Amino acid sequence: METGDGAAWWLAALGAAAAGVLVRFRKGLGLV
Numbered sequence: 001m002e003t004g005d006g007a008a009w010w011l012a013a014l015g016a017a018a019a020g021v022l023v024r025f026r027k028g029l030g031l032v
Helices: 005-029
Strands: none
Touching: none
């Protein structure tokens, strides 16, 4: 199962990074 493995890895990494940025942004605004 190597088809699209790299793409899936990048999507997962980008998703995790985006979630972390959103959490930090919300904390900065005092919404969390």
